[in-house]
Amino acid sequence: EKSDVVREKFPLLAEMEMTLASVAIRNWGTVGGNLCHADPASDLAPSLMALGAEVTLTGVDGERVLNLNDFFVDYFETKLRSDEVLTEIHVPNRGLGGGAYMKFAARATDLPVVGVATYIVLDRENRDVCKDIRIVMGSVGPRPLRSKRAEDILRGQAITDKGIEEAARLSSIDAQPVTDINGSEEFKREIVKVLVKRTIRKAVGRARTL
Ligand SMILES: Cc1cc2nc3c(=O)[nH]c(=O)nc-3n(C[C@H](O)[C@H](O)[C@H](O)COP(=O)(O)OP(=O)(O)OC[C@H]3O[C@@H](n4cnc5c(N)ncnc54)[C@H](O)[C@@H]3O)c2cc1C
Structure with missing residues (x-):
């Protein structure tokens, strides 16, 4: 750090x-x-x-x-x-992409109820187009999970609000949360949606500065 x-x-x-x-x-x-x-x-x-x-x-x-x-x-x-x-x-240092990690937790430094990391590489010619992306969800399954369907929706496409919404929706379906003292399964799926959207936007912002 x-x-x-x-x-x-x-x-x-x-x-x-x-x-x-x-x-x-x-x-x-x-x-x-x-x-x-x-x-x-x-x-x-x-x-x-x-x-x-x-x-x-x-x-x-x-x-x-x-x-x-x-x-x-x-x-x-x-x-x-x-x-x-x-x-x-x-950790590959290709210098091409932007990333962001966000977590939802009762206190900022607690283990995440949901954590999402997104890394995006933008097309060199057209900075509005996603060349590659990885969306990884933590704490919502037996191991960290990638939402391949969400990634596929964005890869090779212009980044739009509609695309980000759809990626968030697919991620929340691909997550495998369980109800526990931290929240219900449905609640965690909603948090996945929010964090996927926020991390994509932040990662895109960072990638655009490169
Ligand atoms: C109070 C508390 C709060 C925490 N909060 C968070 C949090 O918010 N977020 C988070 O991500 N983590 C959190 N952790 C986990 C913490 O970050 C450490 O990852 C964890 O405690 C393991 O620490 P360690 O490096 O001492 O591994 P150890 O406890 O020494 O090892 C863990 C296991 O891995 C094996 N192991 C260790 N190193 C190797 C190696 N090089 N090769 C093969 N096997 C190995 C050991 O044999 C053991 O089985 C928290 C831990 C505590 C105690």
Whole structure:
């Protein structure tokens, strides 16, 4: 959150860190530990997934690299084998896209009731057109979930309010929230809609400045 490089290149990550628990927890916890713990309510996992991060897993037989999207399996379960340790996290710095992370929580630094990370790359020739997008939802399923249908609606198209509304609607359908003490399933789907719209708009704004 204090690194100049991270603030400049990946403002999404710096912002996300500012609301991840308390300073004490942030000083103590590690990024690798957060990912390997695979809490579906992690703030880090959807943020890094939206950025297209990869992880290197090192075991007795050598290394393998997995896209973070392929790393998470289920509640608190990953593809890590019993002899493996996560040794590297690689975040591509293509400098082309803008990202945003937002969460809804009872207090700003609580675990998210819903968290959404969006990363968008705009067409070089026409800055109104979405070239590529990743929308990742946290805390609304057994693992961070991408809404591929929402992404497909926007990819290759001019970014319009109607398109953003439709992407938000599809994301809220693709989310898999459960009713718990934090809110009902329906409530969480509504929050997904709101956060998807807000993160897309913020990510587009950032991408336009590049
Ligand atoms: C009070 C509190 C509030 C929190 N709030 C938030 C929040 O708002 N948002 C959020 O995202 N997180 C939150 N967390 C989680 C926190 O950010 C850490 O991710 C979590 O505590 C794990 O921390 P750690 O790095 O010490 O991992 P550990 O507890 O050391 O490890 C977690 C698991 O991963 C394994 N592991 C750790 N590192 C590796 C590795 N390199 N390779 C293979 N396996 C490994 C360990 O064996 C263990 O099974 C909170 C935690 C606490 C205690």
